[in-house]
Amino acid sequence: MTDLNTAVVAGTGAYLPEKILTNQDLEKSLDTSDAWIIERTGIRERRIAAEEESASTMAAKAGKQALEAAGVGPEDVDMIIVATSSPDVLFPSTACFVQNELQAFGSAAYDISAVCSGFLFGLSIAEQYLKTGRYKHILLIGSEVNSRIVDWTDRSTCILFGDGAGAVLLKRVEQKNASGVLSTHIYSDGSLSDLICVPGGIGRTGINKQDIDDKKYSIKMSGNATFKVAVKRMTQVIQEALQFNDLGIEDIGLLIPHQANERIIRAVAERLKYPMEKVLMNIHKYGNTSAASIPIGINEAWRSGRVQPGDTSVLGAVGAGLTWGSAVIKW
Numbered sequence: 004m005t006d007l008n009t010a011v012v013a014g015t016g017a018y019l020p021e022k023i024l025t026n027q028d029l030e031k032s033l034d035t036s037d038a039w040i041i042e043r044t045g046i047r048e049r050r051i052a053a054e055e056e057s058a059s060t061m062a063a064k065a066g067k068q069a070l071e072a073a074g075v076g077p078e079d080v081d082m083i084i085v086a087t088s089s090p091d092v093l094f095p096s097t098a099c100f101v102q103n104e105l106q107a108f109g110s111a112a113y114d115i116s117a118v119c120s121g122f123l124f125g126l127s128i129a130e131q132y133l134k135t136g137r138y139k140h141i142l143l144i145g146s147e148v149n150s151r152i153v154d155w156t157d158r159s160t161c162i163l164f165g166d167g168a169g170a171v172l173l174k175r176v177e178q179k180n181a182s183g184v185l186s187t188h189i190y191s192d193g194s195l196s197d198l199i200c201v202p203g204g205i206g207r208t209g210i211n212k213q214d215i216d217d218k219k220y221s222i223k224m225s226g227n228a229t230f231k232v233a234v235k236r237m238t239q240v241i242q243e244a245l246q247f248n249d250l251g252i253e254d255i256g257l258l259i260p261h262q263a264n265e266r267i268i269r270a271v272a273e274r275l276k277y278p279m280e281k282v283l284m285n286i287h288k289y290g291n292t293s294a295a296s297i298p299i300g301i302n303e304a305w306r307s308g309r310v311q312p313g314d315t316s317v318l319g320a321v322g323a324g325l326t327w328g329s330a331v332i333k334w
């Protein structure tokens with residue numbers, strides 16, 4: 004690895020479906036309340052994909068925006084990575100559909116399955132390819148159509164999730180100590196795979212009617228246990244990122260956390276002794292969009308001017324697997 008290359012965010016994009024599902028809408032079909040959802044999660048509404056939309060169609064829209072913002076043509080993209088846990092089909096990868104839609108035929112395109120940490124796992128891969136000098140432009144997208152994999156009768160999970168996509172175009176810049184991705188740290192603990200999962204078997208048991216009837220092809224979560232480990236792991240991995248870069252928390256201009264639950268984010272900020280005013284929050288609008296949540300947040304920060312050249316941000320996520328990770332970006 005040469006330290007002459009950095010991986011710079013050259014453009015961002017996002018796509019959120021038009022349809023809004025509010026807490027009040029959910030009150031009509033579930034034994035829940037707007038007040039409970041806001042108090043326990045911070046979520047007020049979430050977006051739901053239209054019938055003709057899917058992870059690939061949303062990803063392509065977000066990806067196109069990121070390319071346009073970066074001024075990079077589809078023919079110049081070397082790699083497309085789509086982080087998703089709600090792919091269009093089992094295979095081929097959602098990224099191949101995106102490649103076709105964008106006409107980016109010079110790229111290698113594939114998916115990453117690390118659920119809510121997927122964007123950070125993808126960022127870690129992109130960082131290596133760019134810093135080693137192997138590639139010049141990588142389009143990294145998080146896209147989820149969670150509404151198709153939740154059990155709409157399970158009030159403990161369906162209220163949490165939403166659909167959407169976010170994208171960044173990462174560019175290799177040959178310059179020492181330039182801005183860009185300063186670090187990524189990623190981890191997994193397969194002994195905690197039961198905490199959040201879609202248990203229905205594909206290769207394990209084949210898709211079978213009993214599992215479909217038992218709603219095993221939708222998200223199951225041990226909310227409380229996940230909450231505790233999420234706070235612990237996200238705090239730890241952000242601290243590790245700061246230490247690695249010799250930064251103090253006061254050097255961070257914006258924390259962009261995965262949006263799973265407002266209380267998780269507040270608990271992490273409290274442990275880091277970091278002010279909530281400097282935390283990007285959009286969970287009230289979109290709920291938990293899994294792998295899409297961090298790039299949607301990045302796009303919001305980038306386009307609103309909340310991050311300026313020279314600023315430093317830290318990103319953090321925890322997701323099913325269990326997986327977790329962090330990254331530091333200098334804009």
Ligand code: UT7
Binds near residue numbers: 263
């Ligand atoms: O993105 C990947 C990472 N995901 C996460 O990190 C999610 C982590 N977990 C959470 O966000 C929270 O655990 C939840 C929001 C899922 C649940 O909040 P909680 O404060 O942990 O509630 P709980 O599961 O302890 O349930 C408390 C009560 C229960 O009733 P009883 O047993 O005390 O009578 C639930 O049945 O709240 C009840 N409840 C609800 N009530 C109204 C659960 N869901 C609902 C609901 N509306 N939607």
